[in-house]
Amino acid sequence: MGLLRSLLLGRPDGLRAGQRRRFGGGATAAAPPPVSPVVAAPAPAEAALGLKPEPPRGVTPPDGFEVVLHKDALKPGKVTEIIVGGTAIAVANADGAFHACTNVCPHAGGPLGEGFLDGDCVECPWHGWRYNVKTGERPENPEIKVDRYEVHIEGDTIKILLP
Numbered sequence: 456m457g458l459l460r461s462l463l464l465g466r467p468d469g470l471r472a473g474q475r476r477r478f479g480g481g482a483t484a485a486a487p488p489p490v491s492p493v494v495a496a497p498a499p500a501e502a503a504l505g506l507k508p509e510p511p512r513g514v515t516p517p518d519g520f521e522v523v524l525h526k527d528a529l530k531p532g533k534v535t536e537i538i539v540g541g542t543a544i545a546v547a548n549a550d551g552a553f554h555a556c557t558n559v560c561p562h563a564g565g566p567l568g569e570g571f572l573d574g575d576c577v578e579c580p581w582h583g584w585r586y587n588v589k590t591g592e593r594p595e596n597p598e599i600k601v602d603r604y605e606v607h608i609e610g611d612t613i614k615i616l617l618p
């Protein structure tokens with residue numbers, strides 16, 4: 456049985472065991488690292504490389520609000536996506552004014568936070584539908600809207616009111 460197990464699963468300290476630990480599969484996999492239930496931030500290494508902004512640390516938001524980003528992490532004309540409490544939210548900096556809306560495009564579920572910001576409108580990267588980040592409305596058809604979140608700026612932090 457030991458030989459069969461070794462052939463199928465590899466050595467306990469071997470390459471396959473390491474891959475199982477890293478990707479979370481198999482009986483010998485280590486428990487995944489704890490994830491904050493409040494803000495699941497991008498990995499610090501990604502933030503250090505400038506790939507994704509990292510939320511500020513050591514800030515206590517008022518009731519209902521979550522600190523999501525440092526103001527400097529989102530330059531004017533940019534939009535990004537964040538995950539707060541398991542909800543994907545698109546945060547946009549429209550000429551210095553911060554806005555937040557659902558990250559899910561009503562057309563077919565495209566990730567708005569991965570789209571582009573043109574003035575006050577975020578453009579979905581999948582098929583180009585646009586939504587005004589100040590109103591949530593689609594300019595071409597205002598009956599189609601995305602849900603917006605209340606944003607507060609305190610110091611250098613961007614805070615979002617969760618429902």
Ligand code: FES
Pocket residue numbers: 560561562563564565579580581582583584
């Ligand atoms: S999914 Fe957004 S435009 Fe199609």
